Amino acid sequence: MSILLGVENLVSGYGETEVLHGVSLKVERGTITTLLGSNGVGKTTTLWTISGILKAWSGKIKFNDEEVTMLPAHHRAEKGLILVPEGRRLWPQLTVYENLYLASFTRRAREKFEENLEKVFNLFPRLKERLNQQAGTLSGGEQQMLAIARGLVSNPEILMMDEPSLGLAPKLVQDIGRVIKRLRDEEGLTVLLVEQSVQMAVSIGDYGYVMENGRIVLEGAIDELMENSKFKQAYLGM
Amino acid sequence: MVSVFRRPGFIISTIIVLFFLVLGYLGNINAISRMYVSNGTDLMYYIGIGLAMAIIMSYAGYVSFGQAVFVGIGSFSTGYVLVLMNRSNIISYLAKIGSGGRISNTMLAVYFTESLLLAITISVFIAVVVGYAVLRLRGAFFAISTIGLDYVVMYLVKYITKTRSPFGGEELLNPSMGLTDMTFYWMHFILFIITIYVAYFVKISKFGYGLAAIREDEDAAEIMGVNTFRYKIYAFALSGILASFWGIAEAFRKSYSIGYFKLDKSIIMLVENVVGGIGSFIGPIIGSIIYYLLEWSFLTTVGQWTLVILGATVVVVVAFFPEGIVGLLKKRFPRLRKWLE
Amino acid sequence: MLELALTGGAITKGIIMGLIYGSVIGSVAIGLTIIWGVMKVVNLAHGHIVVFAAMMSAFLYLTYKGALLFTPPIAFIWIGLLGAAFGVFFYYTTLHPVIGHVDTMTLKYEMSSLMATFGFGIALYGIHYILPNYVHSYSVNPSIGYSIGAAGHTYIVFLGVVIMKSTVLMSVLGFLLTLVAYWLMNKTSMGLKIRAVAQDARALSLVGINPVKVKVMTAVLATALAMASGVLFLGYSTSVYPDIESTVSPLCFVIVVLGGLGSVLGTYFGGLFLGVMYWLTLELTGQQSIALAVAFAILLIAMVLKPDGVFSGIERKLSFRAKRG
Ligand SMILES: Nc1ncnc2c1ncn2[C@@H]1O[C@H](COP(=O)(O)OP(=O)(O)OP(=O)(O)O)[C@@H](O)[C@H]1O
Ligand SMILES: [Mg+2]
Secondary structure (H helix, E strand, O other): OOEEEEEEEEEEEEOOEEEEEEEEEEEEOOOEEEEEOOOOOOHHHHHHHHHOOOOOOEEEEEEOOEEOOOOOHHHHHHOOEEEEOOOOOOOOOOEHHHHHHHOOOOHHHHHOHHHHHHHHHHHOHHHHHOOOOEHHHOOHHHHHHHHHHHHHHOOOOEEEEEOOOOOOOHHHHHHHHHHHHHHHHHHOOEEEEEOOOHHHHHHHOOEEEEEEOOEEEEEEEHHHHHHOHHHHHHHHOO | OOOHHHOHHHHHHHHHHHHHHHHHHHHOOOHHHHHHHHHHHHHHHHHHHHHHHHHHHHHOOOOOOOHHHHHHHHHHHHHHHHHHOOOHHHHHHHHHHHOOOOOOHHHHHHHHHHHHHHHHHHHHHHHHHHHHHHOOOOHHHHHHHHHHHHHHHHHHHHHHHHHHOOOOOOOEOOOOOOOOHHHHHHHHHHHHHHHHHHHHHHHHOHHHHHHHHHHHOHHHHHHOOOOHHHHHHHHHHHHHHHHHHHHHHHHHHHOEOHHHHOHHHHHHHHHHHHHHOOOOOHHHHHHHHHHHHHHHHHHHHOHHHHHHHHHHHHHHHHHHOOOHHHHHHHHHOHHHHHHOO | OOOOOOOHHHHHHHHHHHHHHHHHHHHHHHHHHHHHHHOOOOOOOHHHHHHHHHHHHHHHHHHOOOOHHHOHHHHHHHHHHHHHHHHHHHHHHHHHHHHOOOOOOOHHHHHHHHHHHHHHHHHHHHHHHHOOOOOOOEEOOHHHHOOOOOOOOOEEEEOOEEEEHHHHHHHHHHHHHHHHHHHHHHHOHHHHHHHHHHHOHHHHHHOOOOHHHHHHHHHHHHHHHHHHHHHHHHHHHOEEOHHHHHHHHHHHHHHHHHHOOOOHHHHHHHHHHHHHHHHHHHHHHOOHHHHHHHHHHHHHHHHHHOOOOOOHHHHHHHOOOOOOO
């Protein structure tokens, strides 16, 4: 198996405050890698930095054997490094269709737009019914679907998802988990998943990283993590 | 709590007032000192309108292009009292003036007071009636609506002067009353004392804190129990009254003209506040002094380039020093912080 | 006192002249509705840019008298293109430092943009006075260069109203300019990006679109439209001077508010409405100052009662979306 995304000693933060103090992680092609940790440890910051919205202060980000550390965010997206951000970040006054269409302007996404659209409607038939509705008027769950759909329409090489289940009902959380699993199994999509529902994350993940205070403190295949009693106690309450 | 009289803002205000007092007394010596008197009169006017604007803009955070309307109303009030009322007692002085006469101080005080009362009445009326409608708007919408306000009033007044002015045009020329530059200086000085202390006491009062809360976060202020709407109307009206004072002062000196209503006036007030720094009392004063010095030195050095340089200055300040000069000073010299209320 | 000339003829004339004027002034406001309504930049320099273009084209027209290139129907195209380049300059000097790295335009940034464009506007206004051969105002005799039809016949009579042919031409061009803007904003991907950038610029970079580029495009489009419409304004009014900005700019804001921020067609209809109101008042009272006071009173009322715009519905009804869904 080859490494699609490799992060080495990543340091970054906001303004003067350093939040990540040297994060290293690897994501293998075709797997679901999860990044876990309690609130405020720097998971979102890690994803923002990988996607290029935040500048890395030091360290390296390699994607597809190419160093992307200094590239601006939109160039990384063009290469297929796609983030479904925390809080969805849709364009609330544009319609569902416009939100999706905007994601298809990169070269890699344009070619496969129709195909990806079809795929997305398969996964989320609800969106198809609401194509002409303003995104801001969708329900929370529908907005989350749209955010994921937008990520998929971008034709990702890797899809980084930041808390896709935030604020959703337990049943919907399961659904989202199932969708992510399907994408890996059927499409061979690579996923880096940050999830507060650890249950869901471990049920679909292949490999896991645990963060504390801006550092990775534990990592391993999910099966191994599940045998670690400290991990189980801290994150699954078992 | 420190006594009000020992607070930095009060001390600075008093120093400025004393400065103008001394300038006034030294002024009447020779031709050169009289030039400084005229500069001092201008400077008081610029600080005055800057502080009038500060109440709505610096304190409450509302950008208004409409404060010129109040300057205009002030000057129109003076024009109305001196010209449109066609009073025989002014006209009868005209004869005397030819032989070096001057209207009595009592009469001057009467006209001055009448102008003040008229200006305050109209200003409050407009501020409350219009404010009641437009102060529901925020941000750019409020700003744009005040442009509308300015133009509505300006065009109506234009119509009134056009139909009623004895000169037939848009101007109302003051009858010559034999007044000297020194008289105008002291008239400005009276209004200056009122303006600067009112502006300062508003800033440190409960009302002022309410306005600051509105500036920082209007919704939060409302939740905290500030009656934001009423506060904004009071601020709008008070700002208008102070602005109208300076219309009066200038109209006694230079006669009424439609120019007082022009947006340029609001724009000067705005620039003074932005350059000095929004949110403070000292900021608009510093901004006004700088604006005056810049304009004065530009006019004498760069001539027609004035507007270009002025505009570029605003762009640079907004882009790179969004907190204005006060913000810059606070950052550079933290020890000065206390003095930059 | 005010005397009302309430005759049928006055009303007909008011409406016809108002529609012609409204079409021109409506198109002048389109650039503003895009940059303010869509990108939330309260562009106080808009009127200055319009007048700058008008002054420039008047100067060229008078200098090279008779040259077809400088007659308004031709000049409005290339001065519009020049406006695109000017838009880049405008963006990088004034807007970029303020909004270049802003994700979502909040009130605070709106107000900064207002102040910054205001500074740019004053500077641009000042340029008129430093030009070596500045004249206070230009008058362009419409009959020389761009009357249409038989030479010497610069007027037509329609329903008993005498209309200058050139003003009709300008209002038609204004309508075309509006259609072009409408098409760009609502039917092209550029328009879609422009509409997205003010709502969330960061999200654009997440889907691979450079948000700064989109902001530049918005400024370019708005400035190009402003400059093109400046030429039409000159063609309509036949004379221009820098201070006319103080009428043009507020009128544009009125129209944009009436039309609904960001709505191109709404803005155009707002222009027509305002034009008719203005001319009717002018015809009925004979007082220009009353007519302008009415125009701004409409602004105040519209803002308070219907801040979403009176005519914004027109665009929503006309624009169809996602036919390919
Ligand atoms: N814009 C910001 N400016 C300053 N500090 C920030 C900013 N965003 C986040 N932080 C700080 O950085 C730290 C890490 O935040 P981050 O959002 O990465 O946490 P997280 O692991 O995603 O938490 P959660 O599970 O709650 O989403 C926190 O202490 C937070 O307060
Ligand atoms: Mg997070």
